[in-house]
Amino acid sequence: MSLAVDGVVMNENTDKLPRGCSSISQDYDLTIHAGRKYADDVSGMVFGMSQHEVRVLPCSRVTVSFVNDDAIRHQWMVHGLPKYLYPAGMFHIEVSGGHSKTGTFIVPAEDQTYLVHCDMAQHMEKGMRGQLVVGKGSGDLWSITGVSDQFYRSDYLPRHALLLASMVLIISFFLALKL
Numbered sequence: 001m002s003l004a005v006d007g008v009v010m011n012e013n014t015d016k017l018p019r020g021c022s023s024i025s026q027d028y029d030l031t032i033h034a035g036r037k038y039a040d041d042v043s044g045m046v047f048g049m050s051q052h053e054v055r056v057l058p059c060s061r062v063t064v065s066f067v068n069d070d071a072i073r074h075q076w077m078v079h080g081l082p083k084y085l086y087p088a089g090m091f092h093i094e095v096s097g098g099h100s101k102t103g104t105f106i107v108p109a110e111d112q113t114y115l116v117h118c119d120m121a122q123h124m125e126k127g128m129r130g131q132l133v134v135g136k137g138s139g140d141l142w143s144i145t146g147v148s149d150q151f152y153r154s155d156y157l158p159r160h161a162l163l164l165a166s167m168v169l170i171i172s173f174f175l176a177l178k179l
């Protein structure tokens with residue numbers, strides 16, 4: 001892990017092979033930009049990435065140069081990786097406004113789709129939600145900018161707010177009939 005004012009790379013892995021991998025299948029060198037301008041053509045979104053989907057081969061080594069075109073902090077964070085290689089199952093690049101950082105990790109042998117997002121408050125909800133597809137993947141995740149349908153639910157409402165509201169209406173209707 002390297003710490004600096006311009007950013008952080010967490011859980012870098014350049015040489016430890018995941019279980020089921022006998023060698024590095026391929027090396028990828030990706031440059032991904034983060035910034036408001038990448039959300040300009042996506043309705044309702046504020047933040048974006050130059051690439052919301054990354055497709056790689058199983059057992060490949062992926063080097064990401066994460067370039068922050070905004071003045072505020074952004075992250076490129078992958079979740080669900082094997083915990084025996086990546087603490088908390090996470091690989092993470094975080095970059096201060098106007099800076100860039102490069103980090104490397106090795107993806108597992110299985111076909112799987114991983115969530116990639118920015119964990120700064122409201123950034124994922126406002127567009128910084130992507131996916132890393134290893135091999136054939138395991139299906140598209142929901143609400144990936146430019147890939148799958150957006151899904152909104154107001155955070156202040158309970159999960160079954162609509163159902164509860166309808167039940168209250170029906171009960172009041174029958175109560176009203178009895179009176």
Ligand SMILES: [Cu+2]
Pocket residue numbers: 047073074075118119120123128
């Ligand atoms: Cu962000």
